[in-house]
Amino acid sequence: EDQVTQSPEALRLQEGESSSLNCSYTVSGLRGLFWYRQDPGKGPEFLFTLYSAGEEKEKERLKATLTKKESFLHITAPKPEDSATYLCAVSYGGSQGNLIFGKGTKLSVKP
């Protein structure tokens, strides 16, 4: 069964305490993996797209990496404003493509 699993469900960090979020997937024919940030009561905001194993993308304190089975979102020296739910989505399959979203990781960063 095609699946996307995010872990942990929730993560509490102190300001400046670096950590990583995980997105593991089991799909056939990966077309792309997307990371989003979602604030309460808002729509997801696009962060990164990764297309092939070994690819990395960076933006400010965030760095996304991809292997053949999983992706990591590394957060370096987080600040309270990084608190949000981070969603992972995987596009896979034939020409029309399919998209599966993970359930998200809720990140809280305390000052």
Next chain:
Amino acid sequence: DGGITQSPKYLFRKEGQNVTLSCEQNLNHDAMYWYRQDPGQGLRLIYYSQIVNDFQKGDIAEGYSVSREKKESFPLTVTSAQKNPTAFYLCASIDGDSNQPQHFGDGTRLSIL
């Protein structure tokens, strides 16, 4: 600025009532999507449309209907047949094929009166 506008932000439905959620985009994207988001669950696809006057059912289409008469607009109707409509509804659009990321609106929260 280009983007996706969803309205209203909050909506209340009475028993037996149909309600319509609006989604408008000025990104000139061909494909548009409707998702439902429930606490503790991933986004689930309700309907999608890749071109004007054409749309397909997603994973949870029962109790919902859509139309796509204009490229910019993709309204979603939650019918009285949807027995558990309380959720956060998100509209998205995409530029090109599924290799590209979807862009989202800020959602409509629907509750039962």
